[in-house]
Structures are given as C-alpha cells and as structure tokens.
Amino acid sequence: MIAIIDYEAGNLTSVERAIRSLGRECVVTDSPDVIRGADRVIFPGVGQAGSAMANLKRTGLDQVIQNAFHSGKPFLGICLGTQIILTHSQEYDTRCLGLLQGEVKLFPSGMKDGTGTAVKIPHMGWNRIEIIKEHPVLDGLTPDDEYYFVHSYHPADARQDQVLATCSYGEVTFPVILGYRNLISAQFHPEKSGKAGLRLLDNFCRWQPC
Numbered sequence: 001m002i003a004i005i006d007y008e009a010g011n012l013t014s015v016e017r018a019i020r021s022l023g024r025e026c027v028v029t030d031s032p033d034v035i036r037g038a039d040r041v042i043f044p045g046v047g048q049a050g051s052a053m054a055n056l057k058r059t060g061l062d063q064v065i066q067n068a069f070h071s072g073k074p075f076l077g078i079c080l081g082t083q084i085i086l087t088h089s090q091e092y093d094t095r096c097l098g099l100l101q102g103e104v105k106l107f108p109s110g111m112k113d114g115t116g117t118a119v120k121i122p123h124m125g126w127n128r129i130e131i132i133k134e135h136p137v138l139d140g141l142t143p144d145d146e147y148y149f150v151h152s153y154h155p156a157d158a159r160q161d162q163v164l165a166t167c168s169y170g171e172v173t174f175p176v177i178l179g180y181r182n183l184i185s186a187q188f189h190p191e192k193s194g195k196a197g198l199r200l201l202d203n204f205c206r207w208q209p210c
Helices: 012-021 032-037 049-059 061-070 080-084 194-206
Strands: 002-005 026-029 040-043 075-078 103-106 123-128 146-151 153-156 163-169 172-180 183-186
Touching: 002 012, 002 032, 012 026, 012 194, 026 032, 032 061, 040 061, 040 080, 049 061, 049 080, 075 080, 080 153, 080 183, 123 163, 146 194, 153 172
Parallel strands: 002 026, 002 040, 040 075, 075 183
Antiparallel strands: 103 153, 123 146, 163 172, 172 183
C-alpha cells in the first residue's frame, strides 16, 4: 500500500487518481501509523514552503517523514514535496526537512529565453528535461518527453551526485529530479504529465531500492 501524505498542501486528489489508474492501492493520509505501515510513501504538495513546514511541525509529520525516509522504504517527493526535503527555502526564509542538501531559490525577475523574449514567473507549462544519470524510476523516459511544471521557486545547490536530471527555464538551469538511496523527487508534476509522468509513477511503484 502507498501512503500519500496529507499535510494540507493541496494537489492530493490528482496524485491519488494517477496511482489508482496504475492499479495500485493507495491512501491519502495524515496518520503516522498508516504512513509507518505503508510499503511506499509519496510526499506531494502545492503551496508555500513556510505554511507547509508549519503544518508538518504542528502535526508531527515532520518527524514521521524523517522516519519514513530513514526506514529505507521507497519515497517520492513531488513539486513542493521536492523543495521541502531540502535544507532551506528562500520562500519566507524557511528551514526545511534537510533530507537532502540543497537550497530552494526564487527564479530571478527579468529573465529571458534564448531568443531574448521575457519569460514569465511562475514557470507554468510543459518543458523537456535532461536526464544526466540513469535510475530505475527513469527507465523508459526519452529526451522528447515533456513534463508539466507550476512553480516560482526551484531546487538549487544540490549535491551533484544526487542530481539525476536538470531543466532549463529562461537563464536558469536547475536540478529537476533528485535521487539518493531510497528517495527520488521531481520538481514537475508527474501526475499531470501524461504518459511520461505515468511511466515515472509506475516505475516508482515497482522500484526496489538497494
């Protein structure tokens, strides 16, 4: 069974629907006992880092997530869930969970693309990514696949050996998929990214970390 962590950060229904479409059992939950008993954990989210961390601390889910990661069970972070597993976010100067080293930074204003056209913030829409390291959860993904993004802040300063893929937006190239031991995370929304996103989720459901 897959536990989808509910910490009032939104976007839970679409994740649940995507996992169920793959024929997998899952539950949206804020119960420490359910999360501890799950075979896999998904840590999704849409919202602000400060309020999300406040909710996690208020409910004690910050420690539950730490324990889930250290237990060795497969763990997937999505969007805000990817940012909060890092050390610190510029958004409201938020101290995050620190499962992986890294900073979360705001896209700079006034960015332009390669043609000199101004790009909008938030980064919203479909983009390709560049996979730079092989990983079982990325099996079958191709350079032509596109993924759906909605974010104003992005991972930065991650350990290079933990960066599995990058994305370029405007003048910024940032880590978009991170992986370490039993954890993998994506800044984009696989549950909203069509066949490629479902392939990633299906790979995660099958993944057995060493």
